Amino acid sequence: MGIFTKLLHVSRLPGVDNYILADRKGQVIIHNMKSYKQVGAMISQCGERAFLLGKSRFKYIIFNRKSRNDLFIFPLGKYYLGVIKHKTTDTVDLT
Numbered sequence: 001m002g003i004f005t006k007l008l009h010v011s012r013l014p015g016v017d018n019y020i021l022a023d024r025k026g027q028v029i030i031h032n033m034k035s036y037k038q039v040g041a042m043i044s045q046c047g048e049r050a051f052l053l054g055k056s057r058f059k060y061i062i063f064n065r066k067s068r069n070d071l072f073i074f075p076l077g078k079y080y081l082g083v084i085k086h087k088t089t090d091t092v093d094l095t
Contacts, residue, residue, distance in 0.1 A: 007081070015089030017069060020082040024048060029079065039082060047073050047080035062091060 010019045011032050020031040020039050024047075028040035050061045050073065063071040068087035072094060073080055085094050 010081070010083065013094075015086050015093055016083055017086045018084040021076070021079055022082070023079050033084075043073055043080045043082040047075060051075060060095060062095070064091075 007019065007021055007030055010016055018031075018033040020033055020036055020043055021029045022040035022044045023029060024044055026041035026044040028036050031040070033039060046061065046063075051058050058075055060072055060074045063073075065071065070085050070091055072083040072085065074083070075081075083094065085091065
């Protein structure tokens with residue numbers, strides 16, 4: 001569980017509002033959000049599709065949102081890490 005406890009520190013990074021770690025089936029492993037079940041399924045589905053397109057070159061995907069709380073999805077082995085940035089943080093700062 002070492003990697004998972006390290007992920008608890010993701011929320012302390014400057015510019016991060018929320019995070020969620022889900023496996024390829026959408027099962028949420030760890031999170032700090034309210035609506036985590038729906039987001040976990042979305043994170044894994046988007047991650048799987050991005051992987052199919054980019055294979056080993058898939059480093060991250062960004063969904064720009066009107067609210068400026070952009071969503072990032074990073075592949076982590078057999079998991080996907082979803083990060084929602086704070087609206088005042090520049091997207092480049094988290095990539």
